[in-house]
Amino acid sequence: MITLLYFARYREVLGLDSEQLVFAKPCTVQDVIEQLKQRGEPWSSTLSDSKLMLAVNQTIASAEQELNDGDELAFFPPVTGG
């Protein structure tokens, strides 16, 4: 099981801020993205955003990163604080 988090614009568009996902190892971030896109819209277009950023366990990560049980995977648009 991994925890998925969605922030800002993505959270609003998807209507969800977090969920638990059952997954089978080996599994990369990209595999999770493909699985979520299978849900259709608005998942497909949201997760195809060229500016999509992701973090695994609160550290910026790439789509190639392998996931482990208990990981926290977050999806968010480019940051705009300050």
Place this chain on the structure above:
Amino acid sequence: MSSLLEAYVQTEDFDIAQEYQYLRENNSECGAFVSFLGQVRDFNEGDSVSSLELEHYPGMTEAVLNKLLQEASDRWAISRAKIIHRVGALQASDKIVWVAVSSAHRADAFAACEFLIDALKTQAPFWKKECAEHGERWLDAKDSDQAKARQWMK
């Protein structure tokens, strides 16, 4: 001597006079104090802005801010550095962010302070949603902010 580094993410406002006093007290080895204050503009991209909603990623935000403070301390001779970033609902003219640095000499204090705000803007997971005349909108990241942050890459 190790630096005193602090980061706070909070909904509450902060007091500039108190923050300056905090930076200066028992700090006689420092001759330079540099701060940056960011506040909510009432106008953006041709629209008047009435309020702002600031969202963040609890946990990661604090981790990123602490990492940036450590990097600033490693790169410049600073004595104290403090970041305060507010989240939640903010109105025009409300304070958003405070970055303050003390150092023996001004060059290190200026550089560290500018690095911290530039890096915060492109790395710390905060997102702004504006409530303007023509409705709500999530702000887009600016290429100019990315370019500014890149200047500090070693």
